Amino acid sequence: MRRFPPFAALRSFEAAARYNNFKLAAEDLCLSASAVSHQVRSLEEYLGVQLFHREKGKPTLTSIGAEYLEKIQDVFDRLESATNATTKRGTRSSLTLQLLHSLASCWLLLLLPKLKIRCPNLDIKLMSATTPVEFSSGDIDAAIRYGDGNWLGLQSDFLIEDELLLVCTPEIAKDLPSLDNLKQLETHTLIHCSLTPDEWKEWIKATGNEHFSSDHWLDLDSRGLVLEAASSGLGIAIGRMPYVEEYLRNGRLVEPYSIRAKTGKGYYLVYPEHHAKFDNVVHLREWLLEECQPNTTD
Incomplete structure (x- = not known):
């Protein structure tokens, strides 16, 4: 003692x-x-x-x-x-948030102007990383993490559910087969994200089909590159929420089938319990939860 x-x-x-x-x-x-x-x-x-x-x-x-x-x-x-x-x-006016680079570029950066309007004096620093954040250093205020929401010693707020959906340009969508003839997709170029090798199998399984193969693949190692390739008309791809959200909103990509495969995981805002009282984290949390509320309007 x-x-x-x-x-x-x-x-x-x-x-x-x-x-x-x-x-x-x-x-x-x-x-x-x-x-x-x-x-x-x-x-x-x-x-x-x-x-x-x-x-x-x-x-x-x-x-x-x-x-x-x-x-x-x-x-x-x-x-x-x-x-x-x-x-x-x-009470500081800066915020350091850690998240995946692809998640920042495809999703969060597009939303930040809204946060700046809401909190004009909040200076934001985004830090990209592929490994879980270490809060012990004191440099990170909060993080957006993929998983099931359970992390020892951290509070987590659910933001968005992870879903797999097929996406392509409106032009390509006109020539796609019906759900009853999905085997005909094999004639199209399938864009594949090498970071998640099983997502095509998971989506096909959600449609009720077990076997699927194609001789035409475009392999890319970035979620952002996959969506850019699809929106450029290079083939059809598996999109994931929330990465593909803005592409669907602006019409660069469409969802030709209503089938979505749920992974059981999602994206969460995480932070140590004592950070919950920091003004910058409070503002971020309130804003993100509002932005991520499902849109129930027609």
């Missing part, structure tokens, strides 16, 4: 030593001079040494007192600095 003297006594000693005056120390601490003197004496009794000479009511540090002050002064300075930094962080 750590052995510490009473903190109130330490505060009185540090202030009295800094001012070399009990009265000035008392004003600084909003105490009476007698209370400061009493606290200093209690510290001397705790330590078993004399920290001040008291001659004619004027305190001066003993050599032991000066040495002790030097050793604890750094602790007080660091404590003050940490407290100021934490206090400022709770």
Whole structure:
């Protein structure tokens, strides 16, 4: 167990030593001079040494007192600095958010103008990463993470469900077969994201078909590249929400079939519990939850 003297006594000693005056120390601490003197004496009794000479009511540090002050002064300075930094962080006007690069480029960046209108003084920093965020460094305020919503030691807010859907340009959609003749898709170029090799199988399975093959593939290693290739008419692709959301909204891609395969996972806003009170995280959370609410209007 750590052995510490009473903190109130330490505060009185540090202030009295800094001012070399009990009265000035008392004003600084909003105490009476007698209370400061009493606290200093209690510290001397705790330590078993004399920290001040008291001659004619004027305190001066003993050599032991000066040495002790030097050793604890750094602790007080660091404590003050940490407290100021934490206090400022709770109300700071910047936000550092970590998420996948492809998720930022295909989805979040397109929404950020709305957040800037809502919170014009909020400075935003996006950090892309392929590994889970480490909040221990203190550099990250929040993250958007893919999974089932359960992460030890973190709060999570559900944003968007992960769904697989077939997408293509409106022109290509006119020539696609019906759901009853999906085997004819084999004549088209199928755009494939190599990062998720099973998504075509998962979508085909959701249609009630088990076997599917094609001799025409375009393999790409980026979700953004897959959607750009599809919107350029290079073939048909599996889109995932929310990456494909803006492409569907602006008509560059369409969803020719109503079949969607659900993965059971989704995207979540995650953050340590104590970050929940930070103003910047509060603003981000409220805005994202509103943006991700399902649109129930016709």
